[in-house]
Amino acid sequence: xxSLGTRILRNGFGCPRGLLGRVGxxxxxxxxxxxxxxxxxxxxxxxxxVVVVLGHGPGIxxxxxxxxxxxxxxxxxxxxxxxxAARRCKELIREGRVTIRDGAAESTSQPEASVDVVLxxxxxxxxPDWQAAFAELHRVLRPxxxxxxxxxxxxxPDGLEKAVEDAGFQQVETSLWDPPSHGADxxxxxxxxxx
Numbered sequence: 042x043x044s045l046g047t048r049i050l051r052n053g054f055g056c057p058r059g060l061l062g063r064v065g066x067x068x069x070x071x072x073x074x075x076x077x078x079x080x081x082x083x084x085x086x087x088x089x090x091v092v093v094v095l096g097h098g099p100g101i102x103x104x105x106x107x108x109x110x111x112x113x114x115x116x117x118x119x120x121x122x123x124x125x126a127a128r129r130c131k132e133l134i135r136e137g138r139v140t141i142r143d144g145a146a147e148s149t150s151q152p153e154a155s156v157d158v159v160l161x162x163x164x165x166x167x168x169p170d171w172q173a174a175f176a177e178l179h180r181v182l183r184p185x186x187x188x189x190x191x192x193x194x195x196x197x198p199d200g201l202e203k204a205v206e207d208a209g210f211q212q213v214e215t216s217l218w219d220p221p222s223h224g225a226d227x228x229x230x231x232x233x234x235x236x
Contacts, residue, residue, distance in 0.1 A: 075220040076228045077102030077162045080191050083230065086110040090157040093181065095146050096164035100126030103141075106160065107133040114151065116144040146174035151181040159188040166198050175208030182235040191218075193226040201231060211236045 081102055086092060090110040097103040097115040103126050107113045113133075117123045123141050133139040144150055146161070146168050159178050168174045178188055188210065192198070194217065205213050210233035218228045 073098070073163055074101045075222050075225065076191055076218070078105050079218060079220070079228070080160055080162055080189050080230065081105040081109065083232070084158050084160060084187070084189050086158060091155065092158045092160065093149060093151065093156050095159065095161040097126055098122045100129040102160060102162055103139060104130050104133065107139040111138070113139045115139065115141040116149050117141065118143065118145050147177050149177055149181055153180055154183045156181045157183055157186050159186070162191045163193060165190050165201065166192050166196050171204040172208070175204055175210070179208045179210060179235055184235060186235045188233045188235070190231045191228045194229045195226050197229045205231065205233050209236065210234065
């Protein structure tokens with residue numbers, strides 16, 4: 042049986058649902074906003090890019106990417122977060138620039154070599170199967186496509202760079218970034234390219 046703490050983390054942040062999910066979404070929108078916008082900026086999205094945003098939560102990064110690229114597909118397992126992002130991105134969805142879908146990193150349902158950029162902020166640490174997830178992201182990216190992942194440094198999982206390289210990504214680079222938000226944790230950022 043799950044402990045109360047485990048249920049709070051899962052329902053509030055892992056796969057948000059119910060009241061805890063709405064509170065978790067509000068906290069994510071406040072705590073992750075600067076990092077999400079920074080990652081979108083680092084991605085240097087072009088007006089013709091097709092972008093996948095994984096685990097977009099309440100949609101801050103999804104919205105930022107949607108204003109800069111041709112089409113953004115949000116992949117999110119939480120209905121609560123898909124609904125919140127749909128409200129935030131209502132106009133971009135109406136314009137056909139943003140689409141929101143149920144899914145996860147290991148199961149995006151996107152066609153092979155159909156995506157220019159993959160972005161994920163503060164969720165790689167909860168992906169259940171890195172091998173499957175990075176194989177899927179390598180599959181959906183076009184040759185030369187790029188992936189940018191960010192995680193709170195304090196929650197950074199061991200072996201992330203190796204898992205990305207083992208999936209066939211190249212030019213793997215890492216850096217740290219301190220968000221301007223008071224109390225926000227240093228962000229670890231990983232960039233990689235599909236050969």
